[in-house]
Amino acid sequence: MGTDKSSELLPGTLDLLVLKTLARGRMHGYGIAQHLKNISEDVLQVGESSLYPALQRLLLNGYVEAEWGTSENNRRARYYTLTADGRKQLSAERKEFDRMVLAIQKVLA
């Protein structure tokens, strides 16, 4: 079903991906999932059982804010926006991730 794909991500990576997605502008949950799916050419299929806990976690940490708005097809949808803290967190996590990938590559090389 593809919903388990996220668990195969490195721990914490989903948060990073969501933050990065939101850095392009405000977006609702479905949009985030779609964006990840499209941009990764269907590799990253994030299901709601990992996406919504992740979003709640980001809310709890104050990295994103949520507000109700209207979707492209005129439906009520909940939009998430990156906060200043979130931006900081994004760059920090980004650096950490790069460092990790580099390390893994060294091991595999």
Place this chain on the structure above:
Amino acid sequence: MKLLRRLRYWLRARQNQADLAEEMEFHREMLGDARAMGNATLAHEDARAVWIGPWIESVMQDLRYALRSLRNQPGFALIAILALGCAIGLNTSLFTVFNAIAIRPWPVHDPSRMVNVFALDDHHRPSGFSLAEVRYLASHSRTFSGMLAQRGRETVHVENGKGACSWVTGSYFGVLGVGMQQGRGFLPEEDNPDSPLAVAVVSDLFWQTRLGSDPRAVGRQIRIEDVPFTIVGVTGANFTGTTPDPIDIYVPMSAGQILQPHAACMKEFLLSPNQCCSNLAGRLQPGISRKQGEAELAVLHEQFQTQLREEAHGIRLTGTEFIATGKKDKIYPIFALMGVGVLLVLLLACANVGNLLLARAAARRREISVRVSLGASRSRLVRQLLTESLMIAIAAGALGVVSAFFLPTAVFRYALNDVLSFRFTPDTTVLAYALVLSAATCVLFGLAPALNSTKPTASGARSKLRSTLLSAQVALSVILMVAASLLARGIQNARAQDPGFRIAGVSVATFELPASSYDAVRTRAFFTQLTQELKDQPLGLSRQAPLGSGSNWTSFRRTGETEKQRKMVLIQEVSTGYFGVLNIPVRAGRNFEAADADQKTILVNETFANRYFNTSSETLGKTIVTDAPHQIVGVVKDAYTRGLDEIAPTVYVQISANSVPLALFPTSPSETGKLEATLKRLEPRARLRVSPLSDNLEKWLQSSRAGASIAAVLGGFALVLAVIGMFGVFAFWVEQRTPEIGVRMALGARPIQVIRLVLSASSRAVLIGLVIGFGGAVAASRLLVSFLFGVSPLDPLAYTETALFLAAAGFVATYVPARRATKIDPMTALRCE
């Protein structure tokens, strides 16, 4: 920050969860394929769980676990909660009483701004004011928004019974802000000395019990001392008055002229600046501190006294709590003593429950070690065990608070036979106290066992803690029981003690004359005639009944001494027949004679003679100066007429019956009949009430008897706790050593040897406890001296009694476990291993 966001989330939990559900629904619809979503409920739960702090979850877990484990051992939980609940109940009840009389201010509007005002006399003792000065202060003060004065409480005849009447200024109800359930309080103009009005305000209780809750009480007339008064108001139910004793009727100060039209001193009391003493209280302006009010009043007081050519010694403001008004010295020691008593009980209960917990923890060692091997940290386990203790403490605290609602009132009503105007209902202060107490107890009885039983090894240390707790229990119960036993012996002693005067077979007669038609001169004439008519009968007049309430003190100096050397002495007004009726012999000199009526000659008691003039014979003929010089013409034997605890140096002057005295005479129907007949003949409206003098003794003993019974309850409670504690320890020891005992029995040990083994195990701890306990009791008993009526604090009987009781208790506590030990079947015991 995170905590804040979490809090905000839970404050709007329903909205937030609805939001989440809606956005997931939206997600699903956009996908257009419900199956692709997986388990939606689970996803929702997971998302919501983010907001639950990890600690909340584990606390809930702890609570659930604690509940389950307490439910598994209901016997233990019950004993622990009962023991601690009783102990906390005793403490909370005592605090409730303390709160009511020492912390809680008057039950009036905005009590924080109300203060009692005292003038200090030349010895810096607080005293009251003349009404003239009250008016002066009230009209000149800028720091007070209003002032009121009250003159004590007196028993009056009202309608067809008695009532407690208090005289108050017209400002009384207005300044206090008392809510009225009917009518109104007094108006200032209703208290005008030039045009007194016969108006009255009655209390809620009086209205209910004596006026039958008359819905139209206002405007109704009641007769006070046979004078009709009009009721203008009924106080609200929650106003319990500003005196410790309840008041039934309030009348304006000026109405005193209507109540006692012939009393010459009345006009003086109302108007003269030299008259003393009304109690003054005031309401401070908003934003004015007590210091500022005190400073201003001190200046005004000085101005007023200077006009009188008197010296002012300053002003003191106190809060309106009962104890703040000058009874600290008498009441605080009693509270301190009882406080120590109930605290000891609480400690004892803690030690007891602590020990039970230890035994339980030892039985749960397997469970604990499993949890440790599964990776539970020690702190987590300690928290777990403390949660169990906390639940016990909270249940016990609740029990304690509930008992505090009933116990104080019950004790005062049934043990002390006293109704006070204080409301002994727990308020937030009491609840806070109970909460703190419960938390403290939880730590006290729970922490050490929790730490101890989670220690990785060392069972030796564990039994050390257990012995320490056992010793503590024994010691504490010894102290409490010795104290209880001493107090009980004190009461016995007081009863048996020779009071120095006759109590049995003496009657006390109180008279009531219609005050409205008897002024001082007529009263005196009346009693002169009465005694004249009855001069062949043994009859003694006195101002106060022996062992009754109230006493008059005066200061005196010997001739040749300066004013600074004045000493306080008890003064009693009595008639010639007084000493005969009470069988108090004159040891030297002579009794009063008719010629002594001018009060220039006095009698003294032996204590006075010995303290101030060495011997009785030296005393005769000497002169002392009170307000005027008096010559001592006789010395009488010491008698405990004021109280059985001590004899004060006493001066007797011959009574001047300017106001109604009471009479003492040998009990017999004919004497009573003669007195009544004579009285009725002289004044048909007079009333007579006769009671045996022994009633006074009973009444006097009542407070100390109540004290002794409270101590007995504490002592008995201590004994029960000690039995439970010892039983627990021995039973547990037997259970733990079952295999060992089994082996010994298999090898041929006789039952008696097994019993000895059981006893020897904890006897050291018990012995240490006894030694500490008796040592502590010897020290503590010194605090009790003033309540013991001559019984030595080292009274051997009290200590023997305690030892016997404890021995019996120890026997009961060890017998069952020891017997069980001898019944152990070796084979079962071995299989257990």
